[in-house]
Amino acid sequence: MRYLLFPVLLIFLWSCETKKEAKTGNFSTHFENTKGAETATYLQVIDFYIRIAKEFPQVNIQTIGETDSGRPLHLVTLNPESDFNFQKIRQEKLVIFINNGIHPGESDGIDASMMLFRDYATGKIELPENTVIVTIPVYNVGGALNRNSSSRANQEGPASYGFRGNAKNYDLNRDFIKNDSKNAKTFAQIFQLVKPDIFIDTHVSNGADYQYTLTHLFSQHDKMAAPLGRYLDKQWRPGIEKTLEASGEAITPYVNVYNRPPDNGFSQFMDHPRYSTGYTSLWNTLGLMIETHMLKPYKDRVAATYLMLKTIIEYSASESTTIKELRNKAFEEQLQLKNYPIRWELDTTRNRMLEFRGYQADTLESQITGLPRLKYNREKPFTKQLPYRDHYIASDSVSIPKAYLVPRSWDNVKEKLDLNNVTYTVLQRDTTMTVASYRITDYKTGTSAYEGHYPHFDTRTESRIITRTFGEGDLLIPTAQPAMRYLMETLEPTAVDSFFNWNFFDTVLQRKEGFSSYVFEDAAIELLEENPELAADFREKQQSDQEFAANPYAQLEWIYERSPNYEAAHLQYPIYRLLK
Ligand SMILES: [Zn+2]
Structure with a gap:
């Protein structure tokens, strides 16, 4: 028997070896087959992952939800233990x-x-055993199908590629709160299913020229839960940077300048919740966007992205316990918060020096305009210290209510709450409650179309305590839940990406009734006679405001707005705050 065992074992090992080689060989990507000149088409991408999933039990591919293109999204998961139950996976x-x-x-x-998925699946590189990786292979399906060779005007390859706008021409990286696209709605479902510890969004930058192939755009750490944000800033980001540098690839923060060289320094991009990482960090997920540099060859950019992804995975795996602990702590501690920061301003007093590898920026005369133009001189690279500002300070905050009340008629809000796994109770009977009520006192509106909206900004409110009866079917949403940050960012009208600012409640901005001056004149006299204080205010305004004094309609309007005829719904924010 002994004699026989050796040849059998050898044959077995030999066949394993050839099978492994064959597996790797069969799974070359379109990018590799074209020596880095081309990117895979949407169908090639999906076909590739289906083939990988068929061959390797540790890879799973599933379709989820819809996109505006009419096709579903795909989710690919790689778990060496072939378990794809996220509820279980994320415990371990x-x-x-x-x-x-x-x-x-x-x-x-x-x-x-x-x-990367192929190399982890074939064992060419080893996925840390405490880690599971998940990807949406192509999020903007409609854009990927709309292939062209011209829309990335300043980009060095690939030969052809998809378009930025989705099937309905939305920029999906502005749609994470307003959810106009089916893609964004499906993303919310996927995010709530996966509940990742770490989120990475891959991009290519526009803008200045410099030596780096890679730049990073980490979620702004000051706006994250304190211990987690501090960890991102002091440990996670520097750890990834150093590990990457040790592998021979340098990286710099996203060079956030427009039409000027970065020579005088620059500041961190603020990822509001409309952006991918701004949204995912609302659930205390550490996140970043990778932005490769458009002017570097495609082959190098893909290689750098591969290395960056691998570095983040391996470094984060070594920090897994700390990351898990800090995330849990962030969810626990947010239950104790009393106030929530609602507006942020760049802290211009805090710089850190960044060693930056750039190119000399020359100013030449433009042959087109005859005016000065910027030109980077790649013959003159430099390394110098630049001031970099990556601290933001909260310039305004609001108290966190015990709960929000959303009348059932606002089903556009309910839809978003459901997509985001928000828990609430539905009132079973009419209930009278004492609540804080907002009135919109000021807001500005953009004058050009932005992502299918004319969004509001600089919104101001005044709050008063009222007693109001809420109806059966209205929603009572406690803030003591994992979605607390999401609730604050969307339901507080003054927050940058609030549902109010995204035009969800524009109907309350328009008055539905009015008055005829000649009829209202008599009612106005009566009203002033019955209210001496109002009459005094009115006379005072008449005397102090010449324009007002010369405008009879404005004067009647002023009185009308203070009369019982004036409609309560006008400028009344329709969501209420239960304070205790
Ligand atoms: Zn991008």
Whole structure:
């Protein structure tokens, strides 16, 4: 028997070896087959992952939800233990979620992720055993199908690629709160299913020229839960930077300048919740966007993205316990918060020096305009210390109510709450409560179309305590839940990306009734006679405001607005705050 065992074992080992080689060989990507000149088409990407999932039991591909293109989204998961139940996985492992092709013209992450998943699946590189990786291979399906070779005007390859706008021409990286696209609605469902510890969104930057292939755009740490944000700033980001540098690839923060060289320094981009990482950080998920540099060759950009993804995965795996603990702590501690910061301003007093590898910026005379133009001189690279500002300070905050009350008629709000796994109770009978009520006292509106909206900004409110009867079917939403930050950012009208600012409640901004001056004159006299205080205020305004004194309609309007005829719904914010 002994004699026989050796040849059998050898044959077995030999066949394993050839099978492994064959497996790797069969799964070359379109990017590799074209020597880095081309990115895979949408169908090639999906076909690739289906083939990988068929061959390797540790890879799972599933379709979820809809996109505006009419096609579903795909979710690919790689777990060496072949368990794809997220509820279970996240108890045991670090879950890292990579989103690709939100801007399909910026395809680097699409190709890099295909190779990365393949290499982990085949064992070419080893996925840390405490880690599971998940990807949406192509998020903007409609944009990816709308392939062209011209819309990325300043980008060095690939030969052709998808378009930034989705099937309805939305920029999906502005849609994480307003959810106009089916893609964003499905993303919310996927995010709530996966609940990742870490989120990565892959992009290619526009803007200045410099030596780096890679830049990073980490979620703004000051606006995250304190211990988690501090960890991101002091440990996680520097750890990833150092590990990457040790592998021979330098990285710099996203060079946040427009039409000027970065020579005098720059500041961190503020990722409000409309953006991917701004949204995912509302659930205390550590996150960043990878932004490769448009002017570097495609092949190098994909290789750098691959290395960056691998570095984040491996470094984070080594920090898994700390990350899990800090995230849990963030969810616990947010239950104790009394106030929530609602507006942020760059802290211009705090700089840190950044060693920056740039190119000399020359000012030449433009042959087109005859005016000065900027030109980077790649023959003159430099390394110098630049001031970099990455601290923001809260310039305004609101108290966190015990609960919000949303009348059932606002089903556009309810839909978003459901997508985001928000828990609430539905009132079973009419209930009278003492609540804080907002009146919109001021707001400005953009004058050009932005992502299907004319959003409001600089919104101001005044609050008063009222007693109001809420009806059966209205929603009572406690803030003591994992979605607390999401609730504050969307339901507080003064928050930058509030539902109010995204035009959800524009009907309350318009008055539905009015008055005829000649009729209201008599009622106005009576009203002033009955209210001496109002009459005194009116005379005072008449005397102090010449324009007002010369405008009879404005004067009647002033009285009308203070009369019982004036409609309560006008400028009344329709969501209420239960304070205790
Ligand atoms: Zn982008």
